[in-house]
Amino acid sequence: MLHRVVVTGIGAFTPIGKDIPTFWQNTVEGRSAFAPITRFDASLYRTQFAAEITGYDPAQFLNRTDSKRADRYTQFALIAADQAIADSGFDLSAMDPFDVGVIWASGQGGTETLEEQTTEFARGDGHPRFSPFLVPKVLVNLASGLISIRHGFMGINYTPVSACASSNSALMDAFNYIRLGKAKIIVSGGSDAAITPSSFGGYCSMKAMSTRNANPQAASRPFDVERDGFVMGEGAGALVLEEYEHARARGATIYGEVVGAAMTADAYHITATHPEGIGATRAMQLALKEAQLTIEELDYLNAHATSTPVGDLSEMNAVARLTGHRKTKLRISATKSITGHLMGAAGAIEALISLLAMRDNVVPPTINTEVRDPAIPENLNIVFREAQSTPVHTAMSNTFGFGGHNGIVVFKKI
Incomplete structure (x- = not known):
């Protein structure tokens, strides 16, 4: 017997909104956040703008311990997942923790941490003074791991990677595990933070991004006869997928x-x-x-x-x-x-x-x-x-x- 699967919680941490209401209002009203890059000097790059999450202070959302051991992409994941879990309103204390899992996607993982650490080493005196958090912060599966640690979810936990299709791979897997009866709830979604000098530079070299540096706001123009590439963004989206009868029994809000x-x-x-x-x-x-x-x-x-x-x-x-x-x-x-x-x-x-x-x-x-x-x-x-x-x-x-x-x-x- 296959079980029905519904979405009972959502969260968003994006350049156009750090919560669902703001994100959705700006989406419907067509308000973008494309602007010159502030995170590093991009003046010599082919593309000099992106969709950054500006005004971001991890301390507003995470404690010092979580911030220290998490790359930017993982921080975004924790924040969006927190929103979706709170929105769903399920009570873990009333459940078997092995019935709740996390399948979280990322295309690049901890690019920022890897870049910072290797650059510091290259500029140093040759002594390997790497952070003990280097490997955990770089690993692409650490967002899923830290979400489970943060909330005590002990079920299915891993990260699928399929580049820009990664989040849908995660959602598809979560859907299948729940309908097969292998989980009651799975927190799923994806996060990336690829606006770094090396990552951004790589996409510039591929000539994949728009070069409308004089007018960033109008740069992303799908289907236009003069479209010339994408605008890179960063952030996270989270969904709580749940077995339908379980959701109905607890009176959960169902988005679809x-x-x-x-x-x-x-x-x-x-x-x-x-x-x-x-x-x-x-x-x-x-x-x-x-x-x-x-x-x-x-x-x-x-x-x-x-x-x-x-x-x-x-x-x-x-x-x-x-x-x-x-x-x-x-x-x-x-x-x-x-x-x-x-x-x-x-x-x-x-x-x-x-x-x-x-x-x-x-x-x-x-x-x-x-x-x-x-x-x-x-x-x-x-x-x-x-x-x-x-x-x-x-x-x-x-x-x-x-x-x-x-x-x-x-x-x-x-």
Whole structure:
């Protein structure tokens, strides 16, 4: 017997909001946080701006011990997870702690710590004066570990990594473990903090990011004929997934049901998506089949669309193939134009947007697009400039990662 799985708690720590209400309001209103980088001198970089979490003081959210042993990406994870756990309101003392797990994603892990420590060593006198926290802070699985330690969760605990599809991999795994009866509750989501000199420089060298340094606010423009790359963001998104009967028995608030998920591989290129989106189409088809939904029943698609010339077009080609090149009621938006690309946390953030779209019956906008690329299939209804109020009973969230990873999650209103 397969169990139903629902979302009963959510949390967000992002450049456009350090809590769910602020994050969601700015998403619906299309207010981005793109600005020149403040965390290091980027004046010699091709790209000189990002979506940073500004005014961040760990002491406002974490005690000194947790801050000291956690990299920035893990700090973000702890804060967002705290929000989601509090929002869910479940009582661990009334449960077997082995029934509660954590599956938390990150694309890069403790990049900042590794960079700082190796730079200090290189500038030093050759003596290996490394921090005893170096290894724990760098490890990509430490966010999941520290969330469990912080709250006493003793069930399933690990970290999937599939680049920018990592969060959807985590959500899919959490969904499957709960419906198979191997957990009652799993805290899931993702975090990344990749705005560091070396990481950011690497993406600059790949020419993956927008270079609109004179006008950062308008830099991320998915589907625009002159789009030139993504805007890097940082932060975390958290969801509490729970077995439906368990949630109902305790009177939990339910944001939506996870009804389908699927992963495929492009088997095409180390960074580029397949031009025709063949793997992406297949993943969407599989996720809809598992959800027992047709494309005609899907109301909203939160596209991965990062504002890259190749990626946006291949994804829309995949969606057009999914619709049979017919017009449907499906509305599409690319919210990275607002939030920036949160890398391994992107899927979690966009899962939150999908759930909140269902809660409030509103599709958030794609901003900054001035001239729609004529190569984008005409049958697709993309929401530009302003949010649209419309019934949203079902939603799909797409993520794609370097290495050819395609991860899709489908939600349904209860």
